Amino acid sequence: MARRLILPLILLLALAAVLIYVGGDQVVRFEVLPEQPEQGRFISMQAVIIFSALVVISIVLLWSILVWVWKLPRRMKSQIGRKREDRGLEAIEQVLLATEAGDAAGARKKAKQAKGLLNRPALTALISARAAELGREDEAAQTHYNTLLENPKTELAGLRGLARIAETRADYKTAIDMAKAALQKHPGKNTVWAFKTLFNGQTTLYDWAGALETLELAEKSKSLDKDEIRRRRSVLLSARAAKLMGDGQEVEALDLAKKAAGMAADFAPATALAARLLAPQEQTKTGQINNGHVKKAAHLIEKAWVKNPHPALALAYKDLWQGEDDKTLSRKIKTLIKTNPSHRESSILTAELALDNGDGVAALSALDALLQGEDPSARVCMLSAQAETLLDNEIDARMWQHRAACAPVEANWSDLDPNGPAFNYTAEDWRQMVFSFGSTGVLLHPRHAAYKGSRAVIVQNMAGELGGEGLEKAENTPKKALEENTPKEKPPLKAPSADDPGIDDTNSSQNLAGRLENLLDDSGKR
Numbered sequence: 001m002a003r004r005l006i007l008p009l010i011l012l013l014a015l016a017a018v019l020i021y022v023g024g025d026q027v028v029r030f031e032v033l034p035e036q037p038e039q040g041r042f043i044s045m046q047a048v049i050i051f052s053a054l055v056v057i058s059i060v061l062l063w064s065i066l067v068w069v070w071k072l073p074r075r076m077k078s079q080i081g082r083k084r085e086d087r088g089l090e091a092i093e094q095v096l097l098a099t100e101a102g103d104a105a106g107a108r109k110k111a112k113q114a115k116g117l118l119n120r121p122a123l124t125a126l127i128s129a130r131a132a133e134l135g136r137e138d139e140a141a142q143t144h145y146n147t148l149l150e151n152p153k154t155e156l157a158g159l160r161g162l163a164r165i166a167e168t169r170a171d172y173k174t175a176i177d178m179a180k181a182a183l184q185k186h187p188g189k190n191t192v193w194a195f196k197t198l199f200n201g202q203t204t205l206y207d208w209a210g211a212l213e214t215l216e217l218a219e220k221s222k223s224l225d226k227d228e229i230r231r232r233r234s235v236l237l238s239a240r241a242a243k244l245m246g247d248g249q250e251v252e253a254l255d256l257a258k259k260a261a262g263m264a265a266d267f268a269p270a271t272a273l274a275a276r277l278l279a280p281q282e283q284t285k286t287g288q289i290n291n292g293h294v295k296k297a298a299h300l301i302e303k304a305w306v307k308n309p310h311p312a313l314a315l316a317y318k319d320l321w322q323g324e325d326d327k328t329l330s331r332k333i334k335t336l337i338k339t340n341p342s343h344r345e346s347s348i349l350t351a352e353l354a355l356d357n358g359d360g361v362a363a364l365s366a367l368d369a370l371l372q373g374e375d376p377s378a379r380v381c382m383l384s385a386q387a388e389t390l391l392d393n394e395i396d397a398r399m400w401q402h403r404a405a406c407a408p409v410e411a412n413w414s415d416l417d418p419n420g421p422a423f424n425y426t427a428e429d430w431r432q433m434v435f436s437f438g439s440t441g442v443l444l445h446p447r448h449a450a451y452k453g454s455r456a457v458i459v460q461n462m463a464g465e466l467g468g469e470g471l472e473k474a475e476n477t478p479k480k481a482l483e484e485n486t487p488k489e490k491p492p493l494k495a496p497s498a499d500d501p502g503i504d505d506t507n508s509s510q511n512l513a514g515r516l517e518n519l520l521d522d523s524g525k526r
Contacts, residue, residue, distance in 0.1 A: 088117030095127045104135035121147070122154045129161055138165050156186050163197050172201040183217070195223045203434050206427045208240040211434070232438030234264035238273055239430035245277065253277055261300050266307035267437060268415075269423040271300050275316045276421055294320050298332075302339050308443075309345035312415055312422035314352075330357065344370060345412075351383050360390035378407040382457040414448035416455035 091114035098107035111131040115124040129144035142165060148158030163178035179198035182191050195218045202211040215233055218224045224232075237260035244253035254277040260270035278297035301317045304310075317336050321329050333353050337346045347366050354362035364387045370380050381404035388397035417424040425433070429446040436444040447454060 084117055088114050091117060092123070092127055095131060099130055099134055102134065104131065107131035107134055122151060126157060133161075133165065138169065141165055156182055156189060156191070160193055167197065167201070172204050176201040192223050195221070203431050206431065208236050208243070212236050228439060231264050231267065231441060232434055234260045234267050234270055235430065235434045235438050237263070238267070238270040239427070241273055242425065242430065250277055258300070261304065265304050266441070268304060268308060268310035268313055268443065269425070269433070271304040272312050272316050272422050274300055275320070302336055305336055306339045309340055309343045310415070311345060311348070311412055314345065314349050315416070315422065326357070348380065348383065351387070355383065355386055355390065358390060360387040363387035363390075375408055376403070377410045378404040379410050379413050379457045381407050386458050409448070411445040411448040413457070414445050414452065414454040417447065418453055418455045
């Protein structure tokens with residue numbers, strides 16, 4: 001009411017000021033006794049206005065005082081409540097800071113204080129749960145998160161908290177249930193955490209089929225990048241195909257492996273698995289090889305070789321043409337090399353082809369660029385040793401053996417299990433591959449990381465020349481080439497030892513280019 005009187009009061013005061021400025025003429029006359037004019041009283045308009053203003057001011061002041069007195073208890077209570085709320089908010093701030101700093105005891109203390117000061121059950125339950133989580137008090141945290149489940153507005157936060165606790169306790173089934181509930185009850189929400197929790201739990205439990213379904217949901221909601229989804233799906237299909245193949249369901253495994261290879265041609269394990277499933281080369285009624293299957297497998301490997309050459313793919317490609325003569329095999333391998341001639345694996349494959357044909361000069365020429373670096377791999381050094389052996393250069397062969405013993409091992413070569421097929425992964429290896437290759441496109445090498453043995457680079461009957469007695473005969477080296485190029489009646493070289501480290505190879509890389517020129521000139525003269 002006081003506010004409503006302020007405007008009329010201002011108008012009255014303004015009018016009085018105007019009248020005072022105009023003059024003091026008597027405009028109002030009050031007659032006490034009409035028959036006695038001299039006893040009349042005259043009041044000016046200014047006086048009337050000023051009197052009215054004073055009356056209005058008095059009323060306003062009186063009303064304001066009464067209202068202030070009336071609202072005083074409420075204001076005092078509100079002030080006390082405001083201070084209490086400020087203390088509560090300060091306690092919440094301290095909880096968040098303590099949680100971020102890792103102070104579990106301080107976080108619990110301030111969370112309890114905030115709960116007593118604030119009438120915000122959802123907020124206090126959340127910070128209390130986080131504080132309990134920090135202190136490893138899972139049961140208390142679960143109690144607070146269950147409180148959040150009672151309100152539809154806070155249910156999603158409660159589900160996420162319960163899923164997180166379940167993951168820390170390795171209870172992946174519970175985590176999966178919480179994630180599924182979040183996706184079902186809140187389909188319109190941006191619940192990226194639910195996809196991650198569900199996917200991680202399914203892959204940890206090796207539920208490849210379930211993980212594939214989750215990827216479809218992630219693709220529809222655009223929770224992951226398209227390329228990442230494609231790579232992860234390829235790995236999951238490969239893992240599922242490997243399991244089916246182990247269970248004897250080769251037809252279903254082949255279908256999944258081909259899908260995986262077609263989805264990510266740069267994922268060598270998928271291509272190798274598909275080729276291996278086609279490798280049995282089902283025979284017709286006449287007992288002949290089904291060339292259609294071989295061509296399909298060859299096409300898969302050639303397509304993968306363009307994207308990401310891998311030594312396992314080269315071996316799988318050679319296996320496809322086991323029944324062919326040496327000339328046909330050589331032509332097929334050259335076809336594979338031409339698909340990606342500049343890659344180092346193509347250079348190595350060219351050298352291996354030359355060694356198979358007994359041509360040490362061509363092998364060294366193909367390896368020349370790889371040998372010029374500071375640290376050629378052990379695999380390249382061993383191939384060079386074999387080439388030198390074919391050329392009757394025992395000292396140089398021994399030098400390359402010495403370098404091979406000290407050279408770094410190629411991670412790709414570790415994928416070749418000496419007692420089994422390439423990419424002989426366990427379920428845990430496939431799970432790691434889902435995230436390593438699926439997220440970054442980088443091929444993981446579990447055997448290399450676990451220091452497991454790999455296939456020997458040189459496995460042909462040259463034990464004497466290569467300084468070892470346990471080398472086996474190579475399956476892919478023609479006998480004729482070995483007979484023509486293996487030196488006769490030469491004493492075997494001793495393997496390098498701590499007391500006899502071998503030949504000084506300081507200038508080997510510098511001299512190799514000159515030696516190759518001389519060898520090529522001599523070869524041309526002949």
